[in-house]
Amino acid sequence: MKNLTKRQEEILNLIKSHIQDLGFPPTRADIAKSLGFKSPNAAEQHLRAIEKKGFISILSGASRGIILNDTANDDIPIIGLVAAGGPILAEENIEKTIPRSNNLLSNEIDYYLRVKGDSMVDVGIFEEDLIGVSKTLNPKIGSIVVARINNEVTVKTLIEFNQNKVILRAENKNYSDIKINPSIDELVIEGSCVALLRESI
Amino acid sequence: MKNLTKRQEEILNLIKSHIQDLGFPPTRADIAKSLGFKSPNAAEQHLRAIEKKGFISILSGASRGIILNDTANDDIPIIGLVAAGGPILAEENIEKTIPRSNNLLSNEIDYYLRVKGDSMVDVGIFEEDLIGVSKTLNPKIGSIVVARINNEVTVKTLIEFNQNKVILRAENKNYSDIKINPSIDELVIEGSCVALLRESI
DNA sequence: ATTAGTACTGTAATTATATACAGTATATAG
DNA sequence: CTATATACTGTATATAATTACAGTACTAAT
Structure with a gap:
């Protein structure tokens, strides 16, 4: 243009x-x-x-x-299922978008991710909930992060983060910790979870 | 109008x-x-x-x-602590308000209520969460409602609702069911919970 | 009984608006 | 030197759009 x-x-x-x-x-x-x-x-x-x-x-x-022709693409995408392999924000993953001006939560949010599975129920994150993810916010130990392990996207609590050892914890007694050696498995911390939305309780 | x-x-x-x-x-x-x-x-x-x-x-x-003529300029109030005795939407209970146009959840929501206590943790409602409450939506058995019992406001699951027996359930194993006889204790179902917001996870 | 509101058809005039055509002038790129 | 783009004036016209006027029919309220 x-x-x-x-x-x-x-x-x-x-x-x-x-x-x-x-x-x-x-x-x-x-x-x-x-x-x-x-x-x-x-x-x-x-x-x-x-x-x-x-x-x-x-x-x-x-x-x-x-x-x-509003070029200003300041909509926040809602990401449904993340197709393996591609980036989270790839077109095909976007369920819908909401205008940023309508966002009443933190404006650090880069996208909403629809939660699949019950691995975080103990911290009140349920299947189908939307979590607000910030890409830029530095992931802290103890915070909930969106991680990609060998092209699989998952939401977990970050317990330990070292060069050769990363521990991610599912907040559900039925699951055990995930221990990763980043030099063996591919690991990317995609962002930090900063908010949660639940529709139709 | x-x-x-x-x-x-x-x-x-x-x-x-x-x-x-x-x-x-x-x-x-x-x-x-x-x-x-x-x-x-x-x-x-x-x-x-x-x-x-x-x-x-x-x-x-x-x-x-x-x-x-923007009629929809009614802001959605966020209710903090509910002072005993008065109505939920009384001025003094309003923590702040958000413009309805910014509300990306259901537009049935009449107000947001800040959750106190841990009585609903098993359904993922935590202390300090905001629940979106609809006043008009008919409270259904099994749904989460905002109830007022003898001027005390509480959020619980509605289990039974008869003329002389109402059962409200805390979704937390450490609490037991609340059984109320509406002819003895004053009970008002203030609304139904239709959404949930959590800031700063 | 009559008035006021709702819910339309049908016609027509006035005005609001888009848009084509014919110019003038300056600047910039090939 | 000649297109092409920018930045306008000035006129004209077809059509888009508002809006007034004259009806018909039904319903609810005074």
């Missing part, structure tokens, strides 16, 4: 604030009036240019038919 | 989803076409009625000049 000129950006911002204020886009005449053009055609031509650069779509024949 | 009729609500929803989908409100003709009216005037008159009831404003002369 090419860069907008100063004037074009001015017009795009005008469209955005018009939508913000009134709830619908401006007409060509509105734009012309706001920016002091004496011809609505000036606005028309700017719109065409902005459309050509991909920032908006114009519906022909529809009044105020300007659609913002 | 008066209530909308079924048809009027249908039209309001149509406007909302049109805005959601395209970014601007529909025209009278759009509405007529969507709902099968043969005259755009049918839409016009509905819009006037909806405006009269306060749900929208219509800008005269402007195409698509329909402004949603």
